[in-house]
Amino acid sequence: MCWKKALAIAVIFILCIFQAGCSGGFHDRNESAGQEGAANDYIVVGFSQLGAESDWRNENTESMKSSFTEENGYTLIFEDGQQKQANQIRAIRMFIQQEVDYIVLAPVMETGWDTVLQEAKDAGIPVIIVDRKVDVSDEGLFTCWVGSDFELEGKKAAEWLNQYATEKGIESGDIHVVNIQGTKGSSAQIGRTKGLADAARANGWDLMAEVIGDFTRAKGKEVVESLLKQYNNINVVYCENDNEAFGAIEAIEEAGRKAGSNIAGGEIMVISFDGVNEEAIQYMLDGKIICIAECNPLHGPRVQAIIELLEKGGTPEKWQYVDEEIYSVDETVKRLTIEGADYEVTILRQKDKK
């Protein structure tokens, strides 16, 4: 070949390499999207987290932050709603203005999202709901949801109590239970409350009170303190998360009572949800929380997988439920059967300490 032709081929080759190097990754992104300084080839995710009320929430935030890193090809815009739906709506509108590629929403409550999700849809931005659900008139307003089956968690905790009482010969009328509920109107509260209320009705337990504890330690303590003053026969405290349980135990001990499983001997049994950290495990090993229905907060990689599928043009499953366990320190109940399905109880022992 002549030298001119060879030179032309070489120039084209170099230009191709240069072009590939500049596009730098698998996505070309709109330059207006993302935070100032964000490179235009990252996937921009706006995540509206609902708050920082519990250990579960902190683990969840951590999981999301460690999935949506620049190293993984993302720019994350994180907004903390501080338990207020209005803040979350404002964050979503900001994400729309910023033309993010995806909106991820962990909604504080179920209702009230139709308008803002319609706005996201009109802007052509896919919305992935994580953790709690949204109750909207048109399910086409969001791409998919990933989280826990909160009612099943509640059923497991209640069935554990039912089997424990049966094994120990405790009459159902002698179960005097109070429910320390989570944030009113959130899926976790609605599902866990229903799990207990249905079981109480079916088994004939005395469900004495349902009060809001906001998923926090401080509120959990405050409401249990006043319930213990109001009723002297409470023997089961069902807390809709561990932080409430930690507060409840403080209130029980400050009232001169003991948190434990021997309810016939005057102890107050504490049951809860989450089981995300060492503190919760320690409370179990100390025999103060008797049973925990696990709630898994590690949704970062799950949402990341959903986005990767969408990027490839795939269609994620609309409802993605996470498998969860039930833990106890007491060996009385080893297996639960709920609506024909069997669930093994994971018995924690000292050696399981993290």
Ligand code: GYE
């Ligand atoms: O159980 C609780 C948190 O929605 C699953 O919210 C979540 C719940 C979790 O504050 O600890």
